[in-house]
Amino acid sequence: MEVYPPSLEKLIKQLSRLPGIGQKSATRVALYLLNSRSELAEGLAKSLMEVKEKIRFCPVCFNFTDDEICPICRDTSRANGALCIVEGPGDQLAIEESGIFKGRYHVLHGVLSPLDGIGPENLRIGELLARLEKEDIKEVIIATNPTAQGETTASYLADLLAKKDIKITRIAFGVPMGGDLKYMDSMTLRHSFKSRMPITS
Ligand SMILES: [Zn+2]
Numbered sequence: 001m002e003v004y005p006p007s008l009e010k011l012i013k014q015l016s017r018l019p020g021i022g023q024k025s026a027t028r029v030a031l032y033l034l035n036s037r038s039e040l041a042e043g044l045a046k047s048l049m050e051v052k053e054k055i056r057f058c059p060v061c062f063n064f065t066d067d068e069i070c071p072i073c074r075d076t077s078r079a080n081g082a083l084c085i086v087e088g089p090g091d092q093l094a095i096e097e098s099g100i101f102k103g104r105y106h107v108l109h110g111v112l113s114p115l116d117g118i119g120p121e122n123l124r125i126g127e128l129l130a131r132l133e134k135e136d137i138k139e140v141i142i143a144t145n146p147t148a149q150g151e152t153t154a155s156y157l158a159d160l161l162a163k164k165d166i167k168i169t170r171i172a173f174g175v176p177m178g179g180d181l182k183y184m185d186s187m188t189l190r191h192s193f194k195s196r197m198p199i200t201s
Helices: 006-015 023-035 038-054 089-098 125-134 148-161 186-194
Strands: 082-086 104-107 139-142 167-170
Touching: 006 023, 023 038, 082 089, 082 125, 089 104, 104 125, 125 148, 139 148, 148 167
Parallel strands: 082 104, 082 139, 139 167
Antiparallel strands: none
């Protein structure tokens, strides 16, 4: 039997479909919205519709944008020959926020996962190859995540691009800042040894 009136149950059900939101959190959010001033619900509903209407993929890098072409692809100072390949827009945002990378990006929108039926044709790999033909790219930095699928995707891309006259690099993985070797799993330690580098002053 449903505890709340049907319209409220419906909202809880919709909210619980969101990632990381279970039944309990969905109920809390729904009740909060219900108890708050109507501007909050109206603003939220408007924002939801607006992002769905306005946000599209940049036709160059496939990141989200509400412009024709995203600001990074429009910025000529970022055409420095480096192209960073990421799984999703969230990864691009994290790198961008760090301020460490000044080149351009290419968002794959996923990783290879044969068991889930995700092959190269389901990712933006064809578009990546087309970009490499058109743009003056000297280095491709593969920044997929250090998961089994992320590694498979990185190896696939490295093989695919091996014959091109482009430097292919992979971001390093290992002990995080502030980490402690005693508590690292052997996979992380193995990776940190593999990606060791000379100390530069
Ligand atoms: Zn773009």
